[in-house]
Amino acid sequence: MAVAGGPTPQTGAMTPTPDSATPSFDPARLAEMRRSYARTGLTEDDLAEHWWTQLGRWLADAQIAGLPEPNAMVLATAAVDGQPSARTVLLKGYDERGIVCYTNYNSQKGQELAANPKASCVFPWHALERQVCVVGTVTRVSREESVAYFSSRPHGSRLGAWASEQQSAVIPSRAVLEERMAELAERYPDGSEVPLPDYWGGVRLGPTTVEFWQGRENRLHDRLRFRRTPPGGWIVERLSP
Numbered sequence: 648m649a650v651a652g653g654p655t656p657q658t659g660a661m662t663p664t665p666d667s668a669t670p671s672f673d674p675a676r677l678a679e680m681r682r683s684y685a686r687t688g689l690t691e692d693d694l695a696e697h698w699w700t701q702l703g704r705w706l707a708d709a710q711i712a713g714l715p716e717p718n719a720m721v722l723a724t725a726a727v728d729g730q731p732s733a734r735t736v737l738l739k740g741y742d743e744r745g746i747v748c749y750t751n752y753n754s755q756k757g758q759e760l761a762a763n764p765k766a767s768c769v770f771p772w773h774a775l776e777r778q779v780c781v782v783g784t785v786t787r788v789s790r791e792e793s794v795a796y797f798s799s800r801p802h803g804s805r806l807g808a809w810a811s812e813q814q815s816a817v818i819p820s821r822a823v824l825e826e827r828m829a830e831l832a833e834r835y836p837d838g839s840e841v842p843l844p845d846y847w848g849g850v851r852l853g854p855t856t857v858e859f860w861q862g863r864e865n866r867l868h869d870r871l872r873f874r875r876t877p878p879g880g881w882i883v884e885r886l887s888p
């Protein structure tokens with residue numbers, strides 16, 4: 648949230664008004680808020696042979712269209728009692744094995760995935776009237792892969808992973824976090840090697856289904872779904888909108 652004296656927003660980013668000056672929203676307006684989707688369609692002939700190729704095409708479209716955070720996706724996990732939870736993460740890799748993001752294994756999502764590896768992800772590309780929904784099972788990526796990715800992160804982000812060892816835990820104040828960050832900055836000055844914490848790394852969602860959704864007029868949307876058919880093949884099915 649940009650506040651007076653805060654950082655300059657990135658080019659193209661919207662600047663929210665400070666909370667105290669934000670006008671209230673009338674919930675009665677929600678029923679009227681709808682758009683017609685008519686940009687384009689998605690046919691079986693348009694679709695790439697493999698879901699990962701199609702995902703790459705749509706990622707490229709999202710990037711070319713200038714969407715903010717085109718690789719952001721909403722990752723849903725579920726606790727063993729069945730309670731789901733969802734949050735945004737960034738896609739950092741994909742291939743025929745699945746889609747990869749990086750996180751703290753101690754976090755809520757990390758603990759839920761350790762106990763119940765079933766998960767789902769949605770890429771919400773609303774400006775393109777598209778979404779991609781992935782459902783499957785999560786495994787951790789190799790330590791080597793995590794080291795390679797962690798080393799590519801900016802120095803401050805690497806320190807941040809150490810400062811927030813127990814991600815998702817309740818903390819007493821922001822000051823505690825900043826003190827820890829200052830200690831870490833002294834221990835690992837700019838340019839020094841910051842090791843990968845053992846509680847931090849990648850997770851790969853290996854899909855059983857990947858659905859490509861394109862909005863159409865009158866809510867007759869195109870929904871084409873790749874479904875894995877053991878032992879390792881894929882079929883494409885059209886779903887009712």
Ligand SMILES: Cc1cc2nc3c(=O)[nH]c(=O)nc-3n(C[C@H](O)[C@H](O)[C@H](O)COP(=O)(O)O)c2cc1C
Binds near residue numbers: 716736815
């Ligand atoms: C645009 C965006 C990108 C994010 N990317 C990541 C990410 O790649 N990995 C991550 O652990 N958290 C990421 N977060 C923060 C998560 O949404 C979440 O707050 C955090 O991982 C803790 O989630 P949990 O308590 O449900 O485990 C991102 C948040 C936003 C808004």
